[in-house]
Amino acid sequence: DTGVSQDPRHKITKRGQNVTFRCDPISEHNRLYWYRQTLGQGPEFLTYFQNEAQLEKSRLLSDRFSAERPKGSFSTLEIQRTEQGDSAMYLCASSLDPTTLAHKDTQYFGPGTRLTVL
């Protein structure tokens, strides 16, 4: 078990540029989540996938954000026309697919990608 990995760990970009982040979940996990964490705050939910299907998107996720998980394994999060307000840590987490609330599994987090928009 190599854990959840994210790439890159740090990204500095200029306002208006597009950026893409990658997340590789724990291999047997079919649930994958994206969160955003700003300085001094807890993580906030953005979106999540079960296998390749995107099941829910937060209202925090504007039209400039898009996430994919094309083969049900790794996922990408793209931000188009970045703004300074997009500067944050973007966290990915994965878990097993629960069948009932009684069997919900723990979400395991990656190290995050820290985005700085200049």
Place this chain on the structure above:
Amino acid sequence: AQTVTQSQPEMSVQEAETVTLSCTYDTSESNYYLFWYKQPPSRQMILVIRQEAYKQQNATENRFSVNFQKAAKSFSLKISDSQLGDTAMYFCARMNRDDKIIFGKGTRLHILP
């Protein structure tokens, strides 16, 4: 809004002492999960302990234990025999049936030598 509140932004304790971190939450559901996550400086978030709301027994993990008061919607974390490696941000979190985790703003804990 369904929220998670951590009323202590920052705490400091001496090594080997016991410390309790407070957390209250709001939910309209009767069944849910509660978590404490630890985020060390510049390192990734890891799960410390979890509690299923339908279980009355408080969860324990080695030096970490919780005091879960369902009626009061309170979920505090006790760290016994604190160690320097316990220095971190601690987030209280709740997960409902919709699988989304709602985090509090965190408590920054400093363990002093």
